[in-house]
Amino acid sequence: MGMTKSVSKLTQSVHVGSPGDSLFGGVVNPIFPSAAYNYDEVVRYPRYYNTPNQLAVAEKMAALEHGEAALVFSSGMAAIMTSMMAMLRAGDHIIFQRELYGGTHHAAVHELNRYGITYSMVDAHDPQNFERAIQKNTRVLYLETPSNPLLRITDMAAVARIAKKHGLVTLIDNTFASPVNQNPIDFGIDIVTHSGTKYIGGHSDLCCGIAVASRKLMETITASALHFGGSLDAQTCWLVERSLKTIVLRVQQQNKNALKIAQFLEAESKVTNVYYPGLRSHPGYAIAKRQMPGGFGGMLSFDIKTDTARFIRKLKYIKKAVSLGGVESTITEPVKTSHAKMPEAERKQQGITQRLVRLSVGIEEADDLIQDIKQAL
Numbered sequence: 298m299g300m301t302k303s304v305s306k307l308t309q310s311v312h313v314g315s316p317g318d319s320l321f322g323g324v325v326n327p328i329f330p331s332a333a334y335n336y337d338e339v340v341r342y343p344r345y346y347n348t349p350n351q352l353a354v355a356e357k358m359a360a361l362e363h364g365e366a367a368l369v370f371s372s373g374m375a376a377i378m379t380s381m382m383a384m385l386r387a388g389d390h391i392i393f394q395r396e397l398y399g400g401t402h403h404a405a406v407h408e409l410n411r412y413g414i415t416y417s418m419v420d421a422h423d424p425q426n427f428e429r430a431i432q433k434n435t436r437v438l439y440l441e442t443p444s445n446p447l448l449r450i451t452d453m454a455a456v457a458r459i460a461k462k463h464g465l466v467t468l469i470d471n472t473f474a475s476p477v478n479q480n481p482i483d484f485g486i487d488i489v490t491h492s493g494t495k496y497i498g499g500h501s502d503l504c505c506g507i508a509v510a511s512r513k514l515m516e517t518i519t520a521s522a523l524h525f526g527g528s529l530d531a532q533t534c535w536l537v538e539r540s541l542k543t544i545v546l547r548v549q550q551q552n553k554n555a556l557k558i559a560q561f562l563e564a565e566s567k568v569t570n571v572y573y574p575g576l577r578s579h580p581g582y583a584i585a586k587r588q589m590p591g592g593f594g595g596m597l598s599f600d601i602k603t604d605t606a607r608f609i610r611k612l613k614y615i616k617k618a619v620s621l622g623g624v625e626s627t628i629t630e631p632v633k634t635s636h637a638k639m640p641e642a643e644r645k646q647q648g649i650t651q652r653l654v655r656l657s658v659g660i661e662e663a664d665d666l667i668q669d670i671k672q673a674l
């Protein structure tokens with residue numbers, strides 16, 4: 298079901314890719330578990346990423362991300378690595394922003410050199426740092442905004458302009474913002490990836506990944522995806538499609554809750570720093586306001602004066618758990634989880650302290666969450 302950008306995301310999230318059941322007139326798409334199809338017209342096969350439930354998710358995600366085409370993968374890392382490797386060959390160079398999701402950082406450090414690919418990591422606070430790091434063999438600029446765990450903001454349009462000037466491909470991990478809040482393609486970014494395990498699934502009960510781009514770039518990514526084989530099964534695709542129908546409602550509530558909690562934390566004497574791009578005190582506020590028209594997201598971090606383990610133990614509703622983007626609020630200590638492997642000196646330089654906690658705000662009532670934080674502090 299094709300829909301133009303002028304149709305609201307609320308409507309797209311419900312209808313695009315979800316025509317229902319043409320056999321019995323049911324309003325939801327059936328699950329098509331077949332791994333073997335008649336081949337008279339097209340060859341359909343799960344690892345070809347073209348079975349009906351895979352296509353339903355891809356269509357919906359392409360619409361929500363303002364792209365021409367999309368693929369659904371079995372994990373966020375499958376989406377990221379397949380998209381990245383499809384753009385690179387031996388002898389090429391890629392520039393990452395320094396503040397990266399831990400898994401991507403680890404993959405860059407441990408995989409790329411083995412394939413003859415070199416990389417640089419730059420401080421993305423100043424987009425010019427990308428340009429300064431460009432070499433003759435640079436092919437890809439890689440961004441992540443807002444970043445994990447300090448919610449730093451990278452100016453997407455500025456990086457996209459640099460890439461266009463030098464004929465490079467831009468790739469972004471848009472997991473934290475979700476397609477509800479931020480559409481990087483509108484700002485000139487070429488390839489958008491997601492860990493669908495987070496806001497897209499939204500219920501902390503499935504693992505998937507998404508890549509969205511122009512038809513032409515997606516053809517290149519699909520060619521590699523067939524070889525790497527990180528496709529997703531029909532049942533999980535059906536759950537992802539179902540989740541996407543409520544993504545706008547969920548994320549809007551998470552945006553509202555996170556802003557309210559961030560404002561509460563900023564005024565709280567037992568909290569020393571609050572990192573949330575929706576706060577005027579955040580150094581990336583102006584850029585975030587421009588490039589996140591849907592909202593500032595449900596992720597925030599803060600430093601507390603008391604012991605983090607004790608604080609987390611005392612929370613009643615907010616669960617101690619890794620991952621993020623679920624309907625339930627969860628909290629982590631980055632030094633023990635996502636950034637445990639990072640050398641202390643580098644953590645210190647980035648501002649990731651022993652007192653830092655990262656909160657993924659759910660869809661509960663904000664005042665109940667604030668009450669919970671208050672009593673735990």
Ligand SMILES: *Cc1c(COP(=O)(O)O)cnc(C)c1O
Binds near residue numbers: 400470472493494505
């Ligand atoms: C979780 C996450 C990933 C990896 O996704 P998986 O689904 O776990 O493979 C990548 N980027 C970000 C920002 C994430 O939070």
